[in-house]
Amino acid sequence: KNQVEQSPQSLIILEGKNCTLQCNYTVSPFSNLRWYKQDTGRGPVSLTIMTFSENTKSNGRYTATLDADTKQSSLHITASQLSDSASYICVVTAGGYQKVTFGTGTKLQVIP
Amino acid sequence: GAVVSQHPSRVICKSGTSVKIECRSLDFQATTMFWYRQFPKQSLMLMATSNEGSKATYEQGVEKDKFLINHASLTLSTLTVTSAHPEDSSFYICSAWTGSTGELFFGEGSRLTVL
Numbered sequence: 001k002n003q004v005e006q007s008p009q010s011l012i013i014l015e016g017k018n019c020t021l022q023c024n025y026t027v028s029p030f031s032n033l034r035w036y037k038q039d040t041g042r043g044p045v046s047l048t049i050m051t052f053s054e055n056t057k058s059n060g061r062y063t064a065t066l067d068a069d070t071k072q073s074s075l076h077i078t079a080s081q082l083s084d085s086a087s088y089i090c091v092v093t094a095g096g097y098q099k100v101t102f103g104t105g106t107k108l109q110v111i112p
Numbered sequence: 113g114a115v116v117s118q119h120p121s122r123v124i125c126k127s128g129t130s131v132k133i134e135c136r137s138l139d140f141q142a143t144t145m146f147w148y149r150q151f152p153k154q155s156l157m158l159m160a161t162s163n164e165g166s167k168a169t170y171e172q173g174v175e176k177d178k179f180l181i182n183h184a185s186l187t188l189s190t191l192t193v194t195s196a197h198p199e200d201s202s203f204y205i206c207s208a209w210t211g212s213t214g215e216l217f218f219g220e221g222s223r224l225t226v227l
Contacts, residue, residue: 041221042221043116043205043207043219043221044205044218046215046216046217089155091216093216102155102158104155105155
């Protein structure tokens with residue numbers, strides 16, 4: 001069964017600090033992995049997309065890593081800002097774009 | 113960039129009535145769109161895959177006669193919640209693939225409240 005698990009479930013950090021979110025998946029055959037940011041009451045917005053051959057990809061203060069061997073991905077947020085407070089969702093696509101599995105999300109709260 | 117638009121963003125209806133939510137791809141053609149439901153503090157749950165010109169594919173446990181999906185054109189899919197009940201109150205989100213780049217874009221969501 002395709003599964004995507006994220007940790008931690010929730011996280012509170014001080015503004016300016018760094019944090020790392022984890023995503024473990026059992027999706028097969030792997031196609032790509034995406035990280036999305038979802039503000040409360042809004043639709044998810046794409047942060048990064050990674051294919052099998054990519055190990056790391058950055059988007060501003062967001063850096064995603066992918067280890068296809070261990071089926072793990074992380075999203076590192078540098079110098080967090082209050083606006084980073086949101087849910088971060090890991091989405092893994094298998095065997096073609098129609099097979100999409102969502103992670104349970106990590107709710108991040110950045111406090112002053 | 114590609115944009116997916118949902119309408120309405122919020123809707124309140126009486127129990128027993130039907131509600132239609134639209135999902136439009138504004139600057140690209142989407143042969144496949146997806147509909148999700150999200151309850152408070154929970155992850156997105158895929159309800160169905162909407163294919164242009166054919167019947168939608170529903171996930172297990174989703175009543176296809178209650179959640180009617182129509183994908184009549186390459187830029188529009190609609191979700192109709194029929195005979196709505198309070199337990200149908202939720203946040204409904206659509207997404208669409210840009211076939212050329214393989215990007216998956218989400219709409220802003222529609223919050224349904226059934227009284």
